[in-house]
Amino acid sequence: MENFVGVGVGGDDDVLVKQKKPKFLFLHGGPGSHRDWRFLSGALKEIHDELPWLDIPSVIRVDLPGHGKSSRAESADAQNMIELTMRGLKSNSVEGPWVLVGHSLGGHAALEASVLPEVVGCGFLAPVSLSVHKGIRPHTVTKWLAAQTERNEVTKRMTELVYKKVLGFPARHEKEEFCWTMNRAASLDFRRARDIVKKFEKPYWLGYANDDHLIEKEIFREFADELRKGGEGRGEVMEFEDGGHNVQKTRAREIAKGLLRWYAFHFSQLGRDGGAKL
Structure with missing residues (x-):
């Protein structure tokens, strides 16, 4: 399925995707690459094969600066990572609107990008959040x-x-x-992250496991509470008892269904008409 592609910003496998509807832009953690999303991308493809009528967006998986095929940036902070990534995508004629999904360190990158007008929503998987x-x-x-x-x-x-x-x-x-x-x-700038969340009013989706060995469940729950303050009905939270830090691999099927339900409700006419059932 051609919608599911990997993009190395500045690499050899850049692609052109010109759909006008919002696309998923997957941002990996570290160390990592666009391959970290192959299980979730595979689950999305399986669901599309089972339900071909379902409105499934294109998925763009990038190698963030300093990872995979992408060269290092001068600075590793989330602002710079997002600026370079967006610039790299645009230079290859790959443009939004975007629904960002960030895993781990990619969570701060997604949060940083949420202030951009071309970003219409954010998903967070086992994300670095608001506290160390x-x-x-x-x-x-x-x-x-x-x-x-x-x-x-x-x-x-x-x-x-x-x-x-x-x-x-x-x-x-x-x-x-x-x-x-x-x-x-x-x-990581946790103070800046808190400032962004205070003003965050876009649709969001959060998924994590309670047995994550790197990030405590209390930190995820704090993040969820702060996101909810931006208004009811905008977001969903999926908490798993197990699945570890790489829930995009261990819980790929459940997360794929959750993201598609959320996408259909907020970004698809099919969802607004009540036609999307997963």
Whole structure:
């Protein structure tokens, strides 16, 4: 199905998608790439094959700067990551409107992009939220390590070991990507995230698992409570008892159904007419 594509911003597999209806733009965490979404994309395709009448949007999966086929940015903060990603998409004639879905560190990127007029809604999967979570606590140490990785080979190796042995990330990722991910984590601006959420009034979808080993369920629930303050009827929250941090893989089918119901209700005429049943 041609709607389901991976885009390496600046890479070899850029694609042109010109649909006018809102598209899903998937933003991975770190370390990671557009391949992190293959299970969720696969689940969406399965549902489309089963229900071909259902209005399913195009899915764009990007390699964020510093990951996959995309080159590093000068800064790893969410503002810069989104600015470069949007610029890369537009330069390849891939434009919105967008419904962003961010996983983990990609959650802050999605939140940052939510202020853009071409972004009409946001989904968050096991997202970095509004408070420092245990995976990067204490944040001062994360910031120190990130600064050292830019000039110290020993610290680079230490960072690689932390991600592999302590945080449990796959060994297939390169040392440099672990260091870049540390920079992304160090640059998280939780105060800015809170300021954005206070003004957030667009449709949202939030999904997470209570057994996430990196981010506490209390942090997800706090995020959900703050999102709800923007008005009732705009969002949905799906809480799983298990599924770990990578719910886009372990709970792909349930999340695909949830996202499509939400999309149909807010962004599809079919949903507004009451025709979308999942």
